[in-house]
Amino acid sequence: MRSFKNLRIIKDEIGVFLIVWFGQLISLIGSSLTSFALGVWVYQRTGSVTQFSLILLSAMLPSILISPVAGALVDRWNRRWCIILSDSGAGITTVAMALLLTTGNLEIWHIYLAVSLSSVCKAFQLPAYTASTSLLVPKEHLPRASGMVQSGEACAQLISPLLAGFLLGIVQLEGVILIDFATFLFALTTLLLVRFPDAKTAAVPVVNGKASLWREAxxxxxxxxxxxxxxxxxxxxxxxxxxxxxxxxxxxxxxxxxxxxxxxxxxxxxxxxxxxxxxxxxxxxxxxxxxxxxxxxxxxxxxxxxxxxxxxxxxxxxxxxxxxxxxxxxxxxxxxxxxxxxxxxxxxxxxxxxxxxxxxxxxxxxxxxxxxxxxxxxxxxxxxxxxxxxxxxxxxxxxxxxxxxxxxxxxxxxxxxxxxxxxxxxxxxxxxxxxxxxxx
Missing domain, CATH: 1.20.1250.20 (MFS general substrate transporter like domains)
Incomplete structure (x- = not known):
């Protein structure tokens, strides 16, 4: 009887992982659409490779700098809510760009700022998402689960450039950004519909009677x-x-x-x-x-x-x-x-x-x-x-x-x-x- 109960728990947890994975897959494709479209938009208006390169740097540097602190906070917080808040933050920056673009006020520095803020959100989202896999999938299936996560990145790389180029000619940059926002909402919905197993909270280092976030990082x-x-x-x-x-x-x-x-x-x-x-x-x-x-x-x-x-x-x-x-x-x-x-x-x-x-x-x-x-x-x-x-x-x-x-x-x-x-x-x-x- 106990073995059937354990089997049902494992099946339920893998089901939760599949739901979360699919939501994050759709969101990743949407984000890649916007990244490609923004790069094209900036290059067409400036003709500058340097300006285009700065977008790549803005998308990477904030994540690099904040990652240690983000990882410490991810271990303190509920990982499901960490992913939800990270996706929400990235979605808000997407909406802000769409509003600026619609009103004709979007400037290059707005894009740098928005991409940097999304990069900060990614610094929280990625370790929380990766660490959640061990909560949702039995260890003997972790290689397969990791393969599924990799397939999400592969789909984004394969589909997004072709799809973004097609959509830019039909719905313009505004439409691509709105599609990206819709993918954020979809991912957010999948996370709100599921529950993660309880995880042990990390012990917080204490220095002179105070919690030390830096030492924890x-x-x-x-x-x-x-x-x-x-x-x-x-x-x-x-x-x-x-x-x-x-x-x-x-x-x-x-x-x-x-x-x-x-x-x-x-x-x-x-x-x-x-x-x-x-x-x-x-x-x-x-x-x-x-x-x-x-x-x-x-x-x-x-x-x-x-x-x-x-x-x-x-x-x-x-x-x-x-x-x-x-x-x-x-x-x-x-x-x-x-x-x-x-x-x-x-x-x-x-x-x-x-x-x-x-x-x-x-x-x-x-x-x-x-x-x-x-x-x-x-x-x-x-x-x-x-x-x-x-x-x-x-x-x-x-x-x-x-x-x-x-x-x-x-x-x-x-x-x-x-x-x-x-x-x-x-x-x-x-x-x-x-x-x-x-x-x-």
Whole structure:
């Protein structure tokens, strides 16, 4: 009798996760629609790449800066209400932009402010959403649940640019923003309809008789550093995010150096399709018995794909490599999340995931900053027709525009593969699933 009751509880909790996941999926697609449409709107009115880049920075920097404090507060608060309030805050900024746009008063700085406020909301929403997964899903199903979360990101990447471009021609930016707001309302409704299981509240550090939020915020970093296996796993996350940042900046000019915008769009769409397929496969399969082996197997595959991009300027090769690269990402990110959800105590998951988000997101703007100077001042001149390496490496990978980026990709991936192999040889990481007890 008890076994049937436990089975019903598990089924009910997975049902709650599916409802929350679907609501957040719809909201993510809406947010991606607005992000794409705002970028187009700003670029069309200013013609400035710098202005466009500042939107990307505004969407990322506030989350990075506030993540440690946000994670501490997420562990103090009810996670369901934390997601509700975060979604509501992002929805309010969306409405404010719609009103300004309708009245003809929307300025560029309004967009920077709104995107920054949404970024702050995301700093609370993401660790609360991730940490809630361990409350709603039995630990044996966490890899599949992580795969479903990854599939939401893949759907947004694949659908939103195409859909936003179509909607901009029909309903204009005002209509896209209103659709985004409708997706926020849908996500909010799904959260109001469900209840989360009670979670143990984190103990609050006390200094001189007063609660210390800052010390509590640092506990996420402390929790990771005293567990070397988790720290090494964080290094894997950071490497992959840095690589992704470089690709985001340098892949379009690399492709456009030898082919058309249409081919670039096709290749990027194939990347989104690869990510979606990988997420679906992971959601169905769940993963191998030892997840960490799968993480490094797919990390190695993704690095070989980027290495291949540097070998020759060939659209078919790029399409295959880009597809496989994005196919591998859900397995790397999803299985890392599943390991952390199993090994990190639920009452501190908000702080741990916020710390991981802060460090890994920080790698992306670093990649943005170094990509241009490395390419324009070092690698492209080396691979020019009369460049220093034209007679040696240039005989293998070619010379001219774009070949410097290709050499940068090859150099970067040789280093990344070396670091990945070295990290995997570290026993604390290789046996992290066996040595660290499950916390749930």
């Amino acid at each position: 640092l506990e996420g970093w402390t929790y990771i550093t005293v567990r070397p296996g988790l720290l090494a796993l964080l290094i894997v996350f950071a490497i992959n995010n840095f690589v992704f940042g470089l690709i985001e900046v340098l892949f379009p000019p690399l492709v456009l150096s030898f082919t058309s915008v249409t081919v670039l769009g096709t290749i990027q769409s194939l990347g989104g399709a690869g990510m979606l397929l990988g997420s679906v496969v992971m959601s169905i399969w769940g993963g191998p018995r030892t997840l960490i082996r799968g993480v490094f197997g797919f990390a190695f595959l993704s690095q070989l794909c980027i290495l291949a991009l540097g070998l020759r300027a060939d659209a078919a090769l790029f399409a295959l490599a880009f597809f496989l690269f994005f196919f591998s990402l859900p397995f790397i990110n999803g299985w890392c999340d599943a390991i952390l959800l199993r090994k990190v105590a639920p009452d501190i998951q908000g702080r741990v995931f916020a710390t991981i988000n802060m460090i890994c997101w920080s790698c992306i703007p670093v990649a943005y900053v170094v990509a241009g100077p490395l390419t324009e001042r070092i690698f492209e001149p080396l691979m020019a027709t009369n460049g220093l390496l034209a007679g040696s490496i240039g005989q293998i990978i070619g010379v001219g525009p774009g070949r410097g980026i290709g050499l940068l990709f090859i150099t970067m991936e040789i280093l990344a593969i070396g670091v990945t192999v070295a990290v995997y040889r570290y026993p604390r990481l290789r046996f992290v699933e066996r040595e660290l007890p499950d916390a749930i």
